[in-house]
Amino acid sequence: MTHIPLITDQISEGYVILISGLLIVFGALLTLSLFFKFGLPIILYIYKVITKRKDKKISEIKVDADEEFTGEIAGAISAAIHLYLNEQHDHESAILTIKQVKKPYSPWSSKIYGTQHRL
């Protein structure tokens, strides 16, 4: 690696950093977006080939398989499900723990129990 010996002018170095930095940021995010535009379908295609052993052209495999099903529809359905599941609570019985138990015999009601076991 070569080192540029002491640039005395800070401002000019600043411009170097400004331009190269902006270029790198743009470059990085551009590569990322290009990858997801073009690279991802290829990866998914390869994955499909490996798992299903079926020959298909890249153009046949669409990332956007279901054009009709958009995020908005998904949002509407999930909102409906959410509302429905929340609603269910209204029909539940409020009494959850107290249950009436009837027993034929209990020491509480027995006279003989009471006479033998003094408190």
Add this chain to the structure above:
Amino acid sequence: MKKVLLIFSVLSLLIFIRPALGLNSNNNNDNITSSVSVDQVNQEEEISYNGAFEGIKQFYNYTGFANATLGNIIMIFIGIIFIYLGIKFDYEPLLLIPIGAGVIIGNIPFVAGNQTGIYETGSVLNYLYFGVVKGIYPPLIFLGIGAMTDFSSLIANPKLMLLGAAAQIGVFATFLGALYLGFNLPEAGAIGIIGGADGPTAIFLSSKLANGVNILADGTTVKNLIGPIAIAAYSYMALVPVIQPPLMRFLISKEDRKIKMKPPRAVSQKEKMIFPIVALILTTFISPSSLPLLGMLFFGNLLKESGRTERLADTARTKLIDIVTILLGVTVGASTQADIFITKDSMLIFALGAISFVIATCGGLLFAKLMNLFLKGDNKINPLIGAAGVSAVPDSARVVHTEGLKSDPSNYLLMHAMAPNVSGVIGSAIAAGIILSFLG
């Protein structure tokens, strides 16, 4: 209440009596050597009264009332304003209230040397501040953000990533501005990142570049600017709802504001799982210095999307990020100790921060307009979402959404604005990495 009064009065009695007792025990030695006389005892009593008075005086010298400077009082007032803004206007209360409380904590006047203040080695606050100084908290915050963020709108529409890059022009423009104002290179780099509108990134970079420890080529040490930079970044992030809308209205025409974007396609789980891994590898290969931030961000996102580690993702996005936010907020607030914080540099940083936010927002908006020139018909984007390229997640996306609703009540931009918003996070982390690799 009565109990509290009782305890308080007992405590204050003890405090007042202590110096008197202390003086008596000293005088006992004298008593042994000197002959005991009634006269002497009287004198003793007088001395002990004097001593008690001296003790109270000494106690007073230890209190905040004696040590308060104008700076302290101003900063405490600012802390109260932060808390007020957070509660009353709901501007990022999760940040402003801890920071506001921290500002008050950090500016209570004290006598130096008792391991009280945040800048005194060995004090508890100093240990907590360690996480800021060494840049430990920001990656942990990023882990939580990653576990919270849904990148699907970005995957569905990858071209919106460029908007996140365009907003980074604010970072570099501010960097240049700081250089012109006479800051040296590392300091200017740390100040520039305020334009990234990302608190954790700003703290991370300033803790590496402007930490008051590094030594420059000409032998001088850099200034410690972590406090002012963090406060500027967080306060402008909280003020996004105030700063951005006028710029949007100024730069984007009424017709453009009404553009409806087509809903993003549904993204499969497989794509969502591939995204963090590929993005991690690509971005960190390009800018390895941003590894702590981006590594944790995409790791958190993988925890979320893998579908197998819901427990870990859940902790990362709730408990962990909450804990770190509390510590970060309070210590960053407390680092604004008046004698270190109120300087000309801080004022310059605040001014530069405001300008950088403006430039970043304009950069995003204008780039979105530029992109529209090349896009046809259905694919046109609403230029408003360019403003979300500054990474203040999810506040700027929300601002874009409400601004879009104002011009057309049926235009929901939130989902679309999230794409440049999260790519802004990635972009500013990359920018931080670049600056760090140039200047670190």
